[in-house]
Amino acid sequence: MANIEFRGVSKRYDDGPATVPGLDLEIRDGELMVLVGPSGCGKSTTLRMIAGLESISSGDLYIGGHRVNDLPPKDRDIAMVFQNYALYPHMSVFENMAFGLRVRNFPKLGIERRVQEAAETLGLSDLLHRKPGQLSGGQNQRVALGRAMVRDPQVFLFDEPLSNLDAELRVQMRGVIHRLHHQLGTTSVYVTHDQVEAMTLGTRIAILNGGELMQVGTPLELYNDPDNTFVAGFMGSPPMNLLQVVNDGRQLSCDLLTLPHAQLQGLNRELLLGLRPEKLVYASSAPANWPRLTGNIELVESLGAEMLVHLRVGSAQLVARLAGLRAFSLGDALELAFDPAALYLFDGASQQRIRAGNAKAGVSQC
Amino acid sequence: MNTMIERLREGRAAPVKRALRDIFSWRFALLIFSALIVVYPLLWVVSLAFSGQQSLTLVQLPQDASLGQQLLALIPLPEQWTLDNFRAVLTEQPFLRWIGNSLVVALATTLVGLTLSCSAAYAFSRFRFTGRQRGLTLFLISQMFPAVLMLIPLYVIVVQWLGLGNSWLGLILVYAITALPFCVWMLKGYFDTLPYEIEESALLEGASRWTIFIRIILPLARPAIAVTGLFAFMTAWNEFILASIFMDDESLYTVPVGLRFFVSDYASEWGYFAAGSILVSLPVILLFLSLQRYLVAGLSAGAVKG
Numbered sequence: 001m002a003n004i005e006f007r008g009v010s011k012r013y014d015d016g017p018a019t020v021p022g023l024d025l026e027i028r029d030g031e032l033m034v035l036v037g038p039s040g041c042g043k044s045t046t047l048r049m050i051a052g053l054e055s056i057s058s059g060d061l062y063i064g065g066h067r068v069n070d071l072p073p074k075d076r077d078i079a080m081v082f083q084n085y086a087l088y089p090h091m092s093v094f095e096n097m098a099f100g101l102r103v104r105n106f107p108k109l110g111i112e113r114r115v116q117e118a119a120e121t122l123g124l125s126d127l128l129h130r131k132p133g134q135l136s137g138g139q140n141q142r143v144a145l146g147r148a149m150v151r152d153p154q155v156f157l158f159d160e161p162l163s164n165l166d167a168e169l170r171v172q173m174r175g176v177i178h179r180l181h182h183q184l185g186t187t188s189v190y191v192t193h194d195q196v197e198a199m200t201l202g203t204r205i206a207i208l209n210g211g212e213l214m215q216v217g218t219p220l221e222l223y224n225d226p227d228n229t230f231v232a233g234f235m236g237s238p239p240m241n242l243l244q245v246v247n248d249g250r251q252l253s254c255d256l257l258t259l260p261h262a263q264l265q266g267l268n269r270e271l272l273l274g275l276r277p278e279k280l281v282y283a284s285s286a287p288a289n290w291p292r293l294t295g296n297i298e299l300v301e302s303l304g305a306e307m308l309v310h311l312r313v314g315s316a317q318l319v320a321r322l323a324g325l326r327a328f329s330l331g332d333a334l335e336l337a338f339d340p341a342a343l344y345l346f347d348g349a350s351q352q353r354i355r356a357g358n359a360k361a362g363v364s365q366c
Numbered sequence: 367m368n369t370m371i372e373r374l375r376e377g378r379a380a381p382v383k384r385a386l387r388d389i390f391s392w393r394f395a396l397l398i399f400s401a402l403i404v405v406y407p408l409l410w411v412v413s414l415a416f417s418g419q420q421s422l423t424l425v426q427l428p429q430d431a432s433l434g435q436q437l438l439a440l441i442p443l444p445e446q447w448t449l450d451n452f453r454a455v456l457t458e459q460p461f462l463r464w465i466g467n468s469l470v471v472a473l474a475t476t477l478v479g480l481t482l483s484c485s486a487a488y489a490f491s492r493f494r495f496t497g498r499q500r501g502l503t504l505f506l507i508s509q510m511f512p513a514v515l516m517l518i519p520l521y522v523i524v525v526q527w528l529g530l531g532n533s534w535l536g537l538i539l540v541y542a543i544t545a546l547p548f549c550v551w552m553l554k555g556y557f558d559t560l561p562y563e564i565e566e567s568a569l570l571e572g573a574s575r576w577t578i579f580i581r582i583i584l585p586l587a588r589p590a591i592a593v594t595g596l597f598a599f600m601t602a603w604n605e606f607i608l609a610s611i612f613m614d615d616e617s618l619y620t621v622p623v624g625l626r627f628f629v630s631d632y633a634s635e636w637g638y639f640a641a642g643s644i645l646v647s648l649p650v651i652l653l654f655l656s657l658q659r660y661l662v663a664g665l666s667a668g669a670v671k672g
Contacts, residue, residue, distance in 0.1 A: 051566075051570055052570075053566050053569070053570075073566075073569045073570045074569060074570065074571070074572040074573070074574075076570075078570055079570065079571075080566075080567065080570050082563045082566075082567060083563075084561060084563055086561065086563035086564045086566065086567040087564075088564060088568075088582055088586075089564075089586065090582075090585045090586055099568070099571060099573075100571030100572060100573075103568075103571060103572050103573045103574075103577055104571075104572045147567075147571075151571070
């Protein structure tokens with residue numbers, strides 16, 4: 001068990017721009033931290049720095065209170081699960097799981113017992129004598145998990161472990177990883193670009209973009225209280241609607257609506273309004289004092305229990321997540337309403353959130 | 367829909383039609399012609415070896431032979447089939463000793479060559495060090511010159527400086543080192559295809575570079591090592607010029623050098639020569655067949671889903 005602490009850690013290759021320009025982040029003991037972001041955001045580099053597979057250009061990295069910058073990978077007591085499984089193709093499943101213990105000179109009986117235990121937990125007992133080439137993708141990834149488990153390391157690292165699996169297996173393996181983490185309570189760092197994986201697995205999530213840490217928090221914190229438009233757009237599917245509005249000091253206005261707003265002084269002229277798709281409801285069933293907007297239906301994606309309705313409202317495009325099923329024709333006008341308290345306000349230039357509490361503006365006072 | 371059915375119906379006849387068209391095409395004719403050119407001398411060797419005689423003429427033509435008889439004499443068919451030549455080569459001549467010499471030299475060359483090239487290729491594939499690119503380029507450049515060009519420098523180095531003339535060690539060193547550039551490139555190419563994550567994973571599990579090399583990389587590279595080993599073996603087994611210059615002592619001759627003395631200024635025992643040639647090529651053919659399953663590489667399939 002250990003916590004991991006980044007203090008101003010940066011990574012640059014040769015003389016190029018920094019891939020990770022200076023990261024401060026604490027991963028607490030026993031939590032599963034998900035590093036999430038678009039490709040090229042530095043999340044994999046960050047993970048590989050923890051593993052010691054990538055050197056640290058500057059700053060300090062601590063694992064369990066010890067500075068590990070110069071510690072070789074094998075001395076960090078870390079196990080890693082790779083996207084392509086990285087199993088040893090010429091060894092049986094048993095040998096794959098036992099390899100790490102063998103090279104560390106574990107007693108033979110201990111190896112046998114640990115591998116059997118791990119195989120049982122992961123449902124691999126019948127496959128111990130097979131070679132990786134004879135197993136399916138999901139089974140291979142379970143072997144990789146088992147290989148990480150048997151060593152009982154301080155930290156688990158996962159590098160997009162489910163990306164090579166099909167959708168059904170991915171859900172299943174997500175469950176396996178979730179259960180394992182609960183059972184073992186080992187500090188884990190999990191890299192993914194999939195926000196659903198991040199939301200469902202993470203104790204906390206760190207969102208990275210271009211090497212910069214955008215926000216850290218529990219899945220719900222990030223979802224309900226995003227710091228900036230990037231986080232707002234990244235978490236949630238479909239992402240939050242963002243509308244450009246103009247602030248004239250008294251009200252916010254754009255093509256589709258005008259909102260009176262109490263404290264707009266001191267704010268930039270260009271602002272962004274954020275609204276989650278699920279906060280839009282049929283106008284007919286909404287309280288009379290909720291703001292309304294009317295748009296033309298461009299696309300309806302029916303998901304069974306609910307629909308995603310894409311609307312064009314003036315020059316803007318909105319997505320609404322509406323319950324139930326209703327027959328719509330494309331081009332139909334649809335009137336929706338929303339709770340003004342559910343609005344988020346972002347600065348147009350810095351893309352940062354303008355919170356009600358910071359005395360400048362209050363969305364809730366719409 | 368109708369056109370689809372027609373197309374399906376045609377589909378069954380199409381392969382036959384295509385095969386017929388191919389057979390009567392100029393490509394096929396060209397291939398058969400080239401195959402004949404290659405096979406014809408081989409047929410002569412086989413016929414000579416089994417003819418039991420030493421002369422190159424298999425058929426005794428009368429003085430006034432007709433054109434038909436002369437053309438018939440072009441077909442390499444001995445008047446009798448016998449193993450006499452083989453028996454004589456193996457018992458009356460020091461042929462077996464030469465085979466033994468060649469085996470020692472070739473096996474040692476393979477061993478030395480593989481040891482050096484495996485470790486060098488792994489370093490070239492996985493580590494970034496100064497001179498890496500230059501080293502690889504130099505290896506390539508060395509392959510651009512014909513081997514004869516190195517004859518004099520090699521003679522000076524091996525015989526005059528190292529004093530290894532007329533010894534197996536000298537030959538083994540020269541063969542192993544001349545085979546090295548090709549072997550290193552070949553193995554490096556294969557090592558490059560092995561996913562690096564496998565090694566990273568082993569590193570994290572606590573394995574040293576050496577353990578990874580011995581227990582993971584080498585077993586995975588077996589197909590490439592088999593091919594490279596075969597190449598090194600054949601380099602040493604078939605080589606003639608260097609061996610004939612370095613070796614003076616008849617009892618130390620390798621097979622190609624020994625064979626040469628069946629046909630020289632003082633002797634023309636073409637039958638022995640042919641029989642010996644066939645015997646010499648047997649080990650290589652056997653080796654090729656036994657390594658065949660490795661030559662079809664595919665061991666690392668399934669390691670990584672692409």
